[in-house]
Amino acid sequence: MSRLKSGIKKAIGLGEKKPKTPPVEARNPAKMFPDEPASPARTGERPRRDGPRRDRPARAEGDERGPRPDRPAREPREPRGDRPPREPRGDRPAREPRGDRPARGDRPDGRGPRRGEKPARERDAGDSKPRENFEALPPPPAPPAPEGPFPEAFEVLGLSPAVLAAIRETGYEKPTQIQAEAIPVVMEGRDVVGASQTGTGKTAAFALPTLSRMGAPGKFRCLVLEPTRELAAQVVEQFEKYGKHTGLRVLLVHGGVGYEKQRKGLQQGVDVVVATPGRLLDFMQDGTANLENLEVLILDEVDRMLDMGFLPDVRRIVERTPKSRQTLFFSATMPPQIKTLAEFALKDPTSIEIGIRFSPAETVSHYMYPVASDQRQELLLAILKKTHFASLMIFTRTKAQADQLYSALQQEGEYKVAVMHSDIRQSERERALKGFRDGEFEVIVATDLAARGLDISGVTHVINYMVPENSEDYVHRIGRTGRAQKEGDAYTMFSAEELPSVASIERLINQKIERKKLEGFTYKYTTVLDEEDKARAILHGRGKKKRR
Incomplete structure (x- = not known):
């Protein structure tokens, strides 16, 4: 009897949810069954009670038209409009402030700041004004020719x-x-x-x-x-x-x-x-x-x-x-x-x-210092304490190494040190070079940026913190010392992993470089200290394994 009463109530449209559903269900029957008249059973109070999950299997079983009956099960989603957060959809005009975007175009050409003048604006550091063009000036007259005598x-x-x-x-x-x-x-x-x-x-x-x-x-x-x-x-x-x-x-x-x-x-x-x-x-x-x-x-x-x-x-x-x-x-x-x-x-x-290609100056003495990789900095500081130098350049492979050594040398407090690499501001790099030339700094730590062509005379010692990756760079680094027939010393620290690079340098300059150990220094054991051939064989074996 209770089921009969509920069915009658549905048929005559009783219930608290009636005012909300007619607009939705009035459309659904026409979409789902366009060739059939609407019936009380299809007017749709049941979807309000049982929800879409109970609707889907019922309609799928009675409909032979394949998957299409699944679509009506989605229609009850329309009542999502009852959710308070979605009601403001009708208020979307509130988003109209997007129309203010043309404010980006308040530039002479009406375009935004990122694309309008990218080459000039983004690259001209500190140039906030539009590009300014300058008129060509007439060339100055040639000064009068000086008189001799000349060299x-x-x-x-x-x-x-x-x-x-x-x-x-x-x-x-x-x-x-x-x-x-x-x-x-x-x-x-x-x-x-x-x-x-x-x-x-x-x-x-x-x-x-x-x-x-x-x-x-x-x-x-x-x-x-x-x-x-x-x-x-x-x-x-x-x-x-x-x-x-x-x-x-x-x-x-x-x-x-x-x-x-x-x-x-x-x-x-x-x-x-x-x-x-x-x-x-x-x-x-x-x-x-x-x-x-x-x-x-x-x-x-x-x-x-x-x-x-x-x-x-x-x-x-x-x-x-x-x-x-x-x-x-x-x-x-x-x-x-x-x-x-x-x-x-x-x-x-x-x-x-002029001279031999890839050949450093003959007045330079070359030495190789074998060391364990994790003892490199310790050995460098020990070498400096036992070396008498007027001006010294230390070359590193990376900017991080240069900064690390610079900090370590500053902490020692015994040396006037400067550092130079591409992350250092231009004004500071120029000051470092000038200070090194003038004697304000006695040690400069640099990457290969400074290794070639810089006109720095009077360098008595060069130290390679690591073997250069390119053997040609060795010549350029060492070229800082031994200039103008003056004597100079070049020290290179190397570990077992760098033996192939050492061999490459020796082939390039056609010279076997003397190995040295620092007296009084407590070395950690590494095969490269006394058994280079063994270290080389171990490296060779590793290389074979990697190739396999």
């Missing part, structure tokens, strides 16, 4: 009086070997491949004849590419020193600083640009730097540019220069890989090679 050994090479006067003021009387051989060839306008040891006067070998050939100020005619900003800054100093009486304008272009000052120099007019590849390409892409009038292209430290991955950038720059240009290659070393680039960039070049 005779340089005068016979055919250099201009303005350049000879600057040489006279520096006190140089005799050119180095690479200068004596390269200057006449460059003065003739021929391409050159020059290979010489670091510290042989390579920069002057290309700066002196280039400044002499350029004559009076005019357009942007000479480009010098350098791998790092430090090298670029030093080359600018050399060009300014030797070109002080020529009136030629020299500009330094490199990353790490704002664009506007460099852009101003390029647009107002310049004769010589010394640049790193990345920043120069930026100016070439935005039209600020134009190489169509270039007469001389100088690629310095080419092997280092290749090592640092600049080869694609260098090629792109070379491709944008006139084919009639003169091209000069100068490098402390000449690995075979450079031949490909030389064939691409040079025309019938004259090869000038």
Whole structure:
């Protein structure tokens, strides 16, 4: 009887939920059974009581039309509109403040800040104003030619009086070997491949004849590419020193600083640009730097540019220069890989090679210190305490190692120490270099960033905290000492894992390096201390296992 009463109540529409359901159920029968008249059984009070889960199996059993009966079971979800959180759907106009987004376009071009001016805005550190263009200025008149007498050994090479006067003021009387051989060839306008040891006067070998050939100020005619900003800054100093009486304008272009000052120099007019590849390409892409009038292209430290991955950038720059240009290659070393680039960039070049390729200065004494990997820092500090040095450079593989050693040496409190790597701000790196040259610092800890080409004279000792990963880098690191026929010492600490790199260096320089142990130092046992062959055999065995 109770079931009958409940069925009657449903049929006549009694119950508390009636006011809420008719609008929903009035639509459902028409959708589900369009060809059948609506019946009390289908008007839908049962879905309100039993829920969709009890509806689904009942309809699926009585419907032969396949899975379609499952769809009506989802219709009861419509009452979700009863949920308080969903009611405000009708109030969605509250989201209309999205329309305020055009505020991003309150820029001159109406675009947002991220995409509107990405190259200029994001790269120009500290440049909050829109890019400013500068009018070209007429070149300054050439100053009057200085009078002699000039150093005779340089005068016979055919250099201009303005350049000879600057040489006279520096006190140089005799050119180095690479200068004596390269200057006449460059003065003739021929391409050159020059290979010489670091510290042989390579920069002057290309700066002196280039400044002499350029004559009076005019357009942007000479480009010098350098791998790092430090090298670029030093080359600018050399060009300014030797070109002080020529009136030629020299500009330094490199990353790490704002664009506007460099852009101003390029647009107002310049004769010589010394640049790193990345920043120069930026100016070439935005039209600020134009190489169509270039007469001389100088690629310095080419092997280092290749090592640092600049080869694609260098090629792109070379491709944008006139084919009639003169091209000069100068490098402390000449690995075979450079031949490909030389064939691409040079025309019938004259090869000038001073000294032995990959050979450090003969006045340097080399020593290898075997040590367990976890005792490396302890040995370094012990070596310093027993070594008499005037100026010392310590090279590390990583910035983290450099920072760690710098902190350890500072804690010792016995040394005036500076650190230099790519994470150090440019101003601090320049201060470190200047302080090291002037004697303010007696020890400098550096990564390979500082290993090549830096003009630091008087270094008495170089220590490799680890064996360089590239054997060529050993020559560049060691090139800091033993300059100008002065004696120097080079120490390299190595563990068993680094034996293959040690062998590579010895093959490269064609020299067996003496092994040394520090007297009085308590070594941890490692096979590399007394049994290199055994250590090498163990490494060889590990390599075989890995290959399997």
